[in-house]
Amino acid sequence: MTIPSILEMLKAGVHFGHQTSRWHPKMASFIFTKRHGVHIINLEETKKQLETVSVDVEKMAAAGKQILFVSTKPQARDIVKQAAIDCGMPYLTDRWLGGLLTNFPEMKKLITKYNTLKQQQASGELEKYTKKEQLDIAKKLEKMDTYLTGLSGLQKMPDAIFVPAVQREKTAVIEANRTGVPIIGICDTNANPDTVTHPIPGNDDAVGAISLIVNTISTAIKKGKDAAKSKKVEEVAVAEKKDA
Numbered sequence: 001m002t003i004p005s006i007l008e009m010l011k012a013g014v015h016f017g018h019q020t021s022r023w024h025p026k027m028a029s030f031i032f033t034k035r036h037g038v039h040i041i042n043l044e045e046t047k048k049q050l051e052t053v054s055v056d057v058e059k060m061a062a063a064g065k066q067i068l069f070v071s072t073k074p075q076a077r078d079i080v081k082q083a084a085i086d087c088g089m090p091y092l093t094d095r096w097l098g099g100l101l102t103n104f105p106e107m108k109k110l111i112t113k114y115n116t117l118k119q120q121q122a123s124g125e126l127e128k129y130t131k132k133e134q135l136d137i138a139k140k141l142e143k144m145d146t147y148l149t150g151l152s153g154l155q156k157m158p159d160a161i162f163v164p165a166v167q168r169e170k171t172a173v174i175e176a177n178r179t180g181v182p183i184i185g186i187c188d189t190n191a192n193p194d195t196v197t198h199p200i201p202g203n204d205d206a207v208g209a210i211s212l213i214v215n216t217i218s219t220a221i222k223k224g225k226d227a228a229k230s231k232k233v234e235e236v237a238v239a240e241k242k243d244a
Helices: 007-014 027-032 043-062 078-087 104-121 131-151 170-179 206-244
Strands: 018-020 031-035 038-041 067-070 160-163 182-185 198-200
Touching: 007 206, 018 198, 027 031, 027 043, 027 198, 031 078, 038 043, 043 067, 043 206, 067 078, 067 104, 078 206, 104 131, 160 170, 170 182, 182 206
Parallel strands: 067 160, 160 182, 182 198
Antiparallel strands: 018 038, 031 038
């Protein structure tokens, strides 16, 4: 598992926390010092947490579990979306959909409806409707694309959610805690790490810091999936050898 070095994290600004007046006391064990009124995150702790979390995430991916990537922070959206696509995981980067976890049966119906309409649109099946009806459906789909494209493959409750800014995604964190869905989350110095199953202390504002940590998690997921594929190929080969 390739974990960023302390130097790489320093260059990316992972160590910069918030102003000391905006800290959360439960982040104390992850804080190294304060400088010019700003808390400095202990990167040794960040590295340690990243190592542990990456191993856990790799195991989850190898077991075929789904991890939902969640980020509505403007500077993180594209990074998170691309990382999720790269490792084949669902994502939400527009706005949190209330009830996504706490009322998943209803959300699943909406996702199924969206997927059906997209299939009908692609196959030309919508041509059976009048031009006005087709236009209405197209407008509806365009709106749904914004917040459902990344969720189209989510047919069951996610096995975990990855939140690159815990303090920002409060509603997602609350819903995950209520439903028992594990949370992998980047905790800046103003966040409460106790609300997260797998906390990663780090700067959740700087693009470089977000990119470094998000891509580390994405790589761990890919590694887990690759390991599962290799194992399956080996099992098939062994089975075929026995049958021969």
